[in-house]
Amino acid sequence: MRTLKIVMSLSLAGMSVPLFAGHAEDHWPEPIKSYRTGQVLFDRLEVTRTDNDEDLIVWDMLAWYGGDRNRIYFKSEGENRSDDGEPAELESAELLASRLIAPFWEIQGGLGTRGSIASGAERENYLVFSLFGMAPYRFEMDNSLTVNEDGDIAVNIEAEYDIRLSQLSYLQPRLEMGAALTDAEEYDRPSGFNNVRMGLRYRYELSRELAPYIGVYWSRALGDKADRVRDQGGDESEIGVVVGVRMWF
Amino acid sequence: MEKPIAEGRRRFIKSAIGTASALALAKIAPAWAYPMGRSYGEVIKADNPVDLHIRRENLNIGGRIGRPITINGNMPGPLIRLKEGQRARLNVTNALDEDTSIHWHGIILPENMDGVPGVSFPGIKPGETFHYEYDVQQSGTYWYHSHSGLQEQLGHLGPLVIDPGDGDIGSDREHVIILSDWTFEDPYEVFRNLTVAEGYYNYQQRTLGDTLADIRSQGLAKTWEERSMWNRMRMSARDLLDVTGSTYTYLMNGRDNATNWTALYKPGEKIRLRIINGSAMSFFDFRIPGLEMTVVSADGQPVKPVTVDEFRIGVAETYDVIVTPKGDRPYTLFAESLDRSGYVRGTLSTELGQEAIVPELRSVPERGMAAMGMSHEMSGMDMESSGRDKSGMKGHHGMHDSYDENMNRKPQQPSAPDLGIEHAPGGHGPGAAMIARNPVSRLNEPGVGLEGVSHRVLVYGDLVGAHPWPDEREPERDIELHLTGNMERYMWSFDGVKFTEVDGPVQFHHGERLRLIMVNDTMMDHPIHLHGMWMELENGQYPRPRKHTISLKPSEVVSLQISADAPGSWAFHCHLLYHMKAGMFRVVNVS
Numbered sequence: 141m142r143t144l145k146i147v148m149s150l151s152l153a154g155m156s157v158p159l160f161a162g163h164a165e166d167h168w169p170e171p172i173k174s175y176r177t178g179q180v181l182f183d184r185l186e187v188t189r190t191d192n193d194e195d196l197i198v199w200d201m202l203a204w205y206g207g208d209r210n211r212i213y214f215k216s217e218g219e220n221r222s223d224d225g226e227p228a229e230l231e232s233a234e235l236l237a238s239r240l241i242a243p244f245w246e247i248q249g250g251l252g253t254r255g256s257i258a259s260g261a262e263r264e265n266y267l268v269f270s271l272f273g274m275a276p277y278r279f280e281m282d283n284s285l286t287v288n289e290d291g292d293i294a295v296n297i298e299a300e301y302d303i304r305l306s307q308l309s310y311l312q313p314r315l316e317m318g319a320a321l322t323d324a325e326e327y328d329r330p331s332g333f334n335n336v337r338m339g340l341r342y343r344y345e346l347s348r349e350l351a352p353y354i355g356v357y358w359s360r361a362l363g364d365k366a367d368r369v370r371d372q373g374g375d376e377s378e379i380g381v382v383v384g385v386r387m388w389f
Numbered sequence: 390m391e392k393p394i395a396e397g398r399r400r401f402i403k404s405a406i407g408t409a410s411a412l413a414l415a416k417i418a419p420a421w422a423y424p425m426g427r428s429y430g431e432v433i434k435a436d437n438p439v440d441l442h443i444r445r446e447n448l449n450i451g452g453r454i455g456r457p458i459t460i461n462g463n464m465p466g467p468l469i470r471l472k473e474g475q476r477a478r479l480n481v482t483n484a485l486d487e488d489t490s491i492h493w494h495g496i497i498l499p500e501n502m503d504g505v506p507g508v509s510f511p512g513i514k515p516g517e518t519f520h521y522e523y524d525v526q527q528s529g530t531y532w533y534h535s536h537s538g539l540q541e542q543l544g545h546l547g548p549l550v551i552d553p554g555d556g557d558i559g560s561d562r563e564h565v566i567i568l569s570d571w572t573f574e575d576p577y578e579v580f581r582n583l584t585v586a587e588g589y590y591n592y593q594q595r596t597l598g599d600t601l602a603d604i605r606s607q608g609l610a611k612t613w614e615e616r617s618m619w620n621r622m623r624m625s626a627r628d629l630l631d632v633t634g635s636t637y638t639y640l641m642n643g644r645d646n647a648t649n650w651t652a653l654y655k656p657g658e659k660i661r662l663r664i665i666n667g668s669a670m671s672f673f674d675f676r677i678p679g680l681e682m683t684v685v686s687a688d689g690q691p692v693k694p695v696t697v698d699e700f701r702i703g704v705a706e707t708y709d710v711i712v713t714p715k716g717d718r719p720y721t722l723f724a725e726s727l728d729r730s731g732y733v734r735g736t737l738s739t740e741l742g743q744e745a746i747v748p749e750l751r752s753v754p755e756r757g758m759a760a761m762g763m764s765h766e767m768s769g770m771d772m773e774s775s776g777r778d779k780s781g782m783k784g785h786h787g788m789h790d791s792y793d794e795n796m797n798r799k800p801q802q803p804s805a806p807d808l809g810i811e812h813a814p815g816g817h818g819p820g821a822a823m824i825a826r827n828p829v830s831r832l833n834e835p836g837v838g839l840e841g842v843s844h845r846v847l848v849y850g851d852l853v854g855a856h857p858w859p860d861e862r863e864p865e866r867d868i869e870l871h872l873t874g875n876m877e878r879y880m881w882s883f884d885g886v887k888f889t890e891v892d893g894p895v896q897f898h899h900g901e902r903l904r905l906i907m908v909n910d911t912m913m914d915h916p917i918h919l920h921g922m923w924m925e926l927e928n929g930q931y932p933r934p935r936k937h938t939i940s941l942k943p944s945e946v947v948s949l950q951i952s953a954d955a956p957g958s959w960a961f962h963c964h965l966l967y968h969m970k971a972g973m974f975r976v977v978n979v980s
Contacts, residue, residue: 169488171507171536171960172974174889179585208584208880208887208971209819243822243875244623274877276621307592348582348589388586 178205179388183300186353186384188219192375195222198382204238211238213248213272215282218257227258234268245273252286264288264327278302292324294334312353314339330364343386351386434470438478441466443489443513443535443545450571451638451645457544457571458485458535465567465643465667466533466547473528473554479521481513488512491521492536492920492960493549494705495689495937498523500957503920505536508958508976512537528553529689530663530707532567539576541966542669544569544643550663551689559685560661560711564652568675568702568724568733570637570668580967583631584879590633593730593753594625618761622823624912626755627728628876629837631913631967632670634731639671641724641735649744650735656717660737661685662710666702669966672727672914672940674701674839675708677720677737678748682710684847690923690935691855700847701727701836703916703940705964708847712737719743727838727914729753754838759831760912760943761823810869810908810946817885821873821910825944828908832928836914836942854932858925860952864904868895872941872963872973874911879971881911881963887972894978895961897953905949909941915968916940919977921959924949938964953979 184200202215213236220228236250248270255263270284280300287293296318303311316337320329341355360377361369369376442461447454450464460466471477483489490512492504502523506512513519528551535545548565552558572579582589603612619626644650654660662682666673676682676699683696686709694711702708702724714720719738726732729750736744816824833850834840874881881887897903905924909915918938925933927948941947956979963973 165511168511169507170889171505171976172888172970172972175580175970177581177584208875208878240819240878243819244877245819274623276623277617278620278623304594304596305598306596307594311597348586 174207176205176207178203181386181388183386184382184384185387186355186382188357188380188382190378190380192378196220196380197222197228198384206238209240211246212236213238213250227256227261230254230257230263232268236268236270238272242273244275245271248272275299288324288327290324290326291322292327292329293321294324294329295319295321308345310343310345310351312339312341312343312355314341314357328365328368330368332363332365334363334365335359335361339382341382341384349388353382353384353386355382355384356380357382436475438480439469441479441481441491442484443481443491444484445486445543450573450643451640452647453573455571455573458489458540460545460547463547463643464544465569465640466545468548468550468565469533471525471549471551472556473525473551475525477521477523477525480518481521482518483513483515486515488514488537489540489545490519490535490537491533493521493523493531493533494918495529495531495707496523496549497526497921497923497955500921500955500959503959505920505960508960525551527551527689529686529691530565530665530709531689532665532667532705532707534667536960539580539669539966539970542570542572542576542579544571546667548663548665548667558661559659561658562654563661563663564737565642565663565665566650566652566722566735567642567665567667568671568673569640569643570632570671571640572632572636572638574636576669576966579632579636580970583967584971587877587879588625588628590631590635591625591627591629591728592633592635593629593728594627595755618758622761623877624823626757626760627753628756628912629728629754630671630726630730631879631965633728634726637671637726637731639668639673639724639726639731639733641722641733644735646732646734646747650722651741651743652722652735652737653741654714654737654739656714656739658713660712660714662712662722663707664702664710665707666704668704670704672701672703672916673724674699674727675722675724676700677712677722678746679718680712680714680720680737681845682712684851685709685711687852687934688936688938692934693853693855695847695851695853696845697847697851698844699839699842701839701940703914703938703964705916705918705938706936706940719745721745721747723748725750727836729838751838756837756912756943759829759834760837761826810906817871817873817882817910820875820880820882820885820887821871822875822877823910823912825908825910825946828910828944828946830947831942831945832926832947834942849926849934850928850930852926852928852934853930854925854934857932858923858935860902860954862902862952864902864950866901867904867906868897869906869908870895870975872907872909872911872915872917874913874968874973876912879967881965881968881971881973883973883975888974889972891975894958894976897951897977897979899953899956899979901953903951903953905951906946907939907941907949908946909943912943913965914940914942915973916964917962918964919951919959919961921955921957921977921979922951922953924951955979 180203182201186198188196196219198219200217204211204213216233217231234252236248238246238248241247252268253263253265266286266288268286272282282298284296299315318334320331323331337359339357341353343351343353345351358379366376457464490504490506503509531549533549534541548567641650683694717739722735724733734747833848835846839846870883873885916938923935959977961975961977962969
């Protein structure tokens with residue numbers, strides 16, 4: 141909790157200190173005031189049906205608040221398998237301080253946790269650094285590196301691209317890859333590439349803020365991770381169809 | 390919901406009693422904009438002190454009840470008519486529940502009368518009255534508006550006309566036309582949408598269909614070259630206006646297209662139209678199909694007559710044109726937004742109730758290589774170019790090579806001086822998504838979407854001052870400012886630093902003659918306004934035209950001569966309201 145406070149205060153300290161650029165006398169207002177705003181974005185909020193006849197609810201959201209250079213982010217991804225009687229699984233829940241370092245890129249750092257959402261569950265806590273923004277050719281990217289309490293290092297890459305079909309509809313290919321730089325036995329992440337997931341979604345904007353979509357994805361475990369999944373009698377690859385909504389407010 | 394309707398009805402009845410005119414039945418346009426022209430219109434003649442009351446109230450705007458800021462019950466506010474040589478006395482009473490102000494746009498006056506809260510005065514508190522008083526030293530067409538927050542977007546604006554000392558307006562009749570953009574959304578919501586969701590109001594983006602059409606018509610290689618250039622830069626060739634007809638109702642003297650503002654004329658008359666762009670965010674292309682217009686004044690200052698069929702008017706600019714209608718037919722006064730997302734029309738006719746054919750909106754233009762600051766030799770591609778058919782699939786490319794066309798059209802046009810432009814090492818930081826690699830003078834280009842038109846379009850290069858200005862000294866010093874922005878985050882600034890990050894004013898030395906060089910390092914057009922002093926545009930003409938607001942095209946460089954003769958602090962900013970709000974604002978200090 142203390143680390144969290146430090147992150148908060150550091151990021152707030154970076155936010156604009158109004159400097160005096162006018163002529164105004166002390167009691168006069170600033171002609172142009174600095175402003176902050178924020179947004180809550182559910183990039184994916186979807187129901188999935190896998191080829192193993194499993195039903196999942198999946199979310200991928202972020203929220204931010206701040207000015208145009210310094211912001212605070214909260215990001216979370218996770219899923220809940222219905223009928224398994226277990227609480228939802230947090231893939232990540234992260235609180236980050238963010239700074240714009242180039243016109244299209246933010247560097248972000250903070251704390252995260254993953255694991256079962258159940259109270260009292262043993263979760264994996266970690267430090268996270270992200271390079272977040274838009275690559276040339278308009279690829280939306282979120283690349284992050286995490287280090288947990290045991291020093292295990294993992295890398296995650298997410299890329300999305302919007303192909304505009306009309307003024308209101310889009311086709312969105314999506315790629316996600318996970319890799320571990322060190323063996324994290326406890327968390328089932330052997331060193332090397334762990335998984336890849338590709339998706340394709342068709343989205344229609346009812347408004348800029350609310351866009352339902354349908355889509356498909358294919359995911360596969362890789363390398364040692366795939367061996368492990370097979371040893372446990374699991375299926376190393378999975379195909380699913382999704383119905384969901386992208387929304388922000 | 391009940392209340393606004395009831396209030397609207399009361400207003401309706403009240404005004405129907407107030408005026409006998411059939412046109413006044415719906416209280417829509419302000420009284421001065423009734424179409425009888427100068428001799429009959431209700432205007433505030435400022436022989437005596439003028440009282441202006443600022444309030445927020447329900448008003449019928451294009452058939453729907455909105456809640457604008459009104460001035461003496463009107464939106465836009467009353468036409469204030471001053472006379473050169475008089476002392477203006479204007480009392481502004483604030484009946485809002487927040488601070489307000491009035492800035493007299495383009496008027497030369499003392500620093501403390503300029504009306505910019507935080508720069509020239511503290512602003513006008515709720516319930517307070519501020520007394521503006523200044524000597525009127527000029528004549529022409531100007532306007533006034535709030536300089537507080539986003540009040541301008543709520544209609545806190547109006548026309549200001551100053552008659553010359555001898556009273557001669559150079560025509561038989563005149564009409565004032567103030568263009569504005571109204572939204573039923575909260576302006577702060579508009580600003581937030583622009584900030585959090587790039588392209589929120591742009592429903593004219595390129596689609597997959599456009600790309601396929603390009604491949605069919607110009608081949609894969611060229612399409613790839615074009616698309617990859619834009620996509621590598623993460624910019625859009627259709628990024629024309631930030632706020633569009635998708636939320637705006639464009640107004641002419643407070644009336645929308647259906648309520649058709651009408652100006653009357655008598656056959657054979659010479660009519661002066663005083664056109665003011667009082668909108669928050671919209672560039673307009675103005676034309677009167679079937680009628681040529683002779684531009685006689687720009688930003689209130691006389692220019693040598695130049696006859697055109699169309700002109701682009703940037704936000705805050707004014708043009709006076711003389712027209713002589715043939716016969717007694719009606720003509721459409723047509724103002725089309727730069728991005729072709731909408732228009733507003735009025736009618737010029739001999740009696741009320743007439744209308745002429747309203748032109749179709751032209752196809753959505755696209756920015757070309759010139760917008761990126763690349764000469765066309767470098768890229769082997771067109772300059773700003775090429776309309777695309779609205780239907781999307783069939784691109785027509787009849788407007789290509791328009792750059793050469795323009796050059797042929799005005800081969801003898803003098804050009805602006807060649808200026809060596811240097812960018813700060815390492816660019817302008819994360820607030821600037823682009824740097825014009827090869828900024829050029831574009832004063833002889835009509836602007837995006839107007840390159841290929843077959844009729845005469847005004848360019849800045851056409852403007853010649855009617856007479857020389859008093860200060861003929863050569864500039865002693867250059868000041869260079871770059872217009873910078875990052876559309877993705879809605880960051881707008883000068884030299885990559887927004888107002889709240891700047892640690893001091895831009896310093897002019899009192900009495901000096903200086904040259905202000907501006908470079909547009911963005912993909913948008915920006916109307917830049919200097920308060921308190923004129924800017925003489927170095928467009929290669931003599932006498933130079935004098936402007937209070939100068940529009941820069943993407944990757945354009947312009948130079949202006951300024952006499953720093955007005956001591957004090959003055960605002961200097963982009964007149965696109967939300968760009969100013971985002972930080973594209975500086976204070977110029979003259980001392």
